[in-house]
Amino acid sequence: xxxxxxxxxxxxxxxxxxxxxLTTAACSDGGGSENASDTAAEQAGVARPDAAKQxxxxxxxxxxxxxxxxxxxxxxxxADLEGGxxxxxDADKWxxxxxxxxxxxxxFLTAKSSATDCQALLDALYDDGLLGDxxxxxxxxxxxxGDSRLxxxxxxxxxxxxxxxxxxLRTLPDTCxxxxxxxxxxxxxxxxxxxxxxxxxxxxxxxxxxxxxxxxDGGPATLTLDIAVVRVDTSAVTVMGGGLDGGQTDSVxxxxxxxxxxxxxxxxxxxxxxxxxxxx
Numbered sequence: 001x002x003x004x005x006x007x008x009x010x011x012x013x014x015x016x017x018x019x020x021x022l023t024t025a026a027c028s029d030g031g032g033s034e035n036a037s038d039t040a041a042e043q044a045g046v047a048r049p050d051a052a053k054q055x056x057x058x059x060x061x062x063x064x065x066x067x068x069x070x071x072x073x074x075x076x077x078x079a080d081l082e083g084g085x086x087x088x089x090d091a092d093k094w095x096x097x098x099x100x101x102x103x104x105x106x107x108f109l110t111a112k113s114s115a116t117d118c119q120a121l122l123d124a125l126y127d128d129g130l131l132g133d134x135x136x137x138x139x140x141x142x143x144x145x146g147d148s149r150l151x152x153x154x155x156x157x158x159x160x161x162x163x164x165x166x167x168x169l170r171t172l173p174d175t176c177x178x179x180x181x182x183x184x185x186x187x188x189x190x191x192x193x194x195x196x197x198x199x200x201x202x203x204x205x206x207x208x209x210x211x212x213x214x215x216x217d218g219g220p221a222t223l224t225l226d227i228a229v230v231r232v233d234t235s236a237v238t239v240m241g242g243g244l245d246g247g248q249t250d251s252v253x254x255x256x257x258x259x260x261x262x263x264x265x266x267x268x269x270x271x272x273x274x275x276x277x278x279x280x
Contacts, residue, residue, distance in 0.1 A: 066156040066235045070266040071139035074154045074237075079274060080258040083251060084145055091142025091151055117168070118176040121193070125210065131157060131165045131229065131236055148248055150241035152259055159234045166231060169206040170195075181212075189214035199253055201260040202230035202237070209247060216244065228256040232263050 064070075078087050124130045136156020143150045157165075173195040181189045189212050196207035208227045215221060225242040226249050237259040241248030262272040 064267055064269055066137050066154075066267065068137040068139070071137040071154045071156070071235075073272060074259070074263040074266045075139050075141045076143075076152050076255055076259050076262070077274070078143070080262075081143060081150070081251060081255060085143035085150060085251065086145070088142050088144050091149075092140055094142060094149065094151065114175040115179070117172065118179050118181075118191070118193075121172055121176060121210070122181060122191070125225070125240075128153075130169070130227070130238060130240075131155070132161060135161075136235070145248075145251075147245050148241065148243040150239065150248060150251055150255060152255060153238045154235065154259070154263055155238075156235050162231055162234065162236060163204070166204055166206045166229065169208060169229065172208060183214065187215055196226055196228065196249070197253075198228045198230065199257050199260075201257055202232045202264075204231040205229060209249075211247075226252040228252050230256055230260045232260060232267060235263055235267065237263055 078085060134155035135158045138153065138155035140151070140153045142152070172193050176191070176193040178190065178192045181191055183189060191213075192211045194209045196209045198205040198207035206229045208225075210225045210227065212223045213220070214223075216223075221244050223242070223244055224247040225240055226247040227240045228238070230237045237256060239252050239255045239259060241252040241255070265272045
């Protein structure tokens, strides 16, 4: 994947935090204290009328809101990845010119809306807006392995918008199965979009593989990207990996497992371990 400094990336971008941490508390008609008649009834083995209404101690609470510090803490580290991935400092400047192109609307014949969706996909991959603009905190990190790259974003989103975006991503293998895009210099590129599996983690998920056949550095080239998105409450982990050497399916799956686990730990009020968690 070629690199070129540009305006900051909001890649794969990322998940809006919802609500404050909800705590559970037992409630009673007597303001939390027992009177003599209550005690006598319990000793006689008779349940108080309000006993069934009380919230059991230790019942699950809603995840905490994602913070800026939490988003950064949830990001992957080199220890979370296998295969010699090295963390870089300029991931927010990554761009690839092969993703720039105008979709050939005429080629879609009757389904003109499909062309719009495919153009939106290319634009989102280039502009780092795969899930739209985060409405909450957002953090980004990237890794290199030879000529391949892996990018992760953790961010907070509006829940309705996030669900709608995930639903849209799942339709793209059908609406954008294969299409042609024309670059600024007039060169045509063939783009293929297929569904990709995502580990069964988080609350909802979507996966894509996108390949772009074109020219780079004066010769034919194919850019392949494996993409995985996982929602956890109103936050999301987005991972994209690949390059001109091919996709990075195994690394993306590992990254999304570890990234989701780290995000859940943060939302539960904990601190992710510096060492990766063993996951089946």
